[in-house]
Amino acid sequence: MLNERQVEEVYRRLAKAMPGRTKGAKGPKGQPDAFRSCISCMLSAQSLDRNTAAATKALFALATTPEALLSLSDEQVARAIKPCGLYNMKARNIRKFCEALLEEHGGVVPDTREGLLSLPGIGRKCADIVMSFTFGKDVIAVDTHVHRVCNRIGLTEAKTADRTAQQLEERSPEWAKRDGHFWLIQFGKRVCKARAPECEACPVNDLCEFYAAART
Template sequence: MPPEAVRTFFSRLRAERPEPRSELRYRTPFELLVAVILSAQATDASVNKATETLFRVADTPEKMLALGEEGLRRHIRHIGLHNSKARNILATCRILLERHGGEVPRSREALEALPGVGRKTANVVLNVAFGEPTIAVDTHIFRVANRTGLAPGRTPREVERRLLEVVPETFRRHAHHWLILHGRYVCTARRPRCGACPVADLCAWEGKAAPG
């Protein structure tokens, strides 16, 4: 996609959602970190349902550890992979207390050293909690980047690299959310809503529906 088209692409997404926000509910970086760990292979809605009760009783690493594995599992049992996620969250809480004074670290290296935290989760935390211009490539962003021709790549890491190369700096802070929300509600995996897409004319997808 030519540079001017990329600028137009994001200008239109920004016009629709000037201040995009994560659909995960959280109040602190710690709550966000836990929510993002839980969101792997799960919907934001299911995570929000679980954390609504969980964060009432455990909104710090100390309180989360006090719940214990069984206590934590009771809150997240309806989320996929809840057993391994419970273990990872508690192990992460121990590291936060032992190495980071109970605070969520602001460096990628430290975040990726936490159990259950990979590059995508670290990017989300850096972007949403700390305002870093990172782009976490999930299934929605991977699809949008490849389908539209914005930043095609064979792997999430390759798509991330290309997005960071082509997205103008002025749009980079919110690019993550604009692309996720566009993929979640417009450029869906099945039956994309091309007729309602604000960037359809810029899209290179051969299968896009004709206007009208």
């Protein structure tokens, strides 16, 4: 893995090359509150963005609060969210999430990682996304782009997204945590692409472990 000085340099260069957090950055899939952000994030698992959008639109046309969602049957929820796939399992998870949210938190979504992770259906990625986008906390949420980029460059050395998130929490400078998710995901989509990374145009190629290995 890169050393502390190199990690700092990677973030400095990405901060100059990528737009970072924009004024229009909202909760996951543009949801207006923490509850709908959590539900949207749960629906996005193994789903294309357009399918998640269709599912959330259909579901939130029926209910937008935990109480209202619990008044629906599992069949009604599953039918609404069918576009995002795994709809029966996700419908059950949504019910458990809503029940726990009401019973343990009075219907208010907690703004801490520990609190979010205590809720059914919420994993590390979802918790960090909600913390960053909805609550404005300085955390680096890890999706597939961020996981790929970090382990290619050498910011982390992890086989799972959750472990990547843990290492980023430990190894990233505090000043980079606010926009780090945005720099990394933008970099992953524009330059460090999954199948054809544009290494020659990369602003951090002289620090990148993947690029160094490819040239030997």
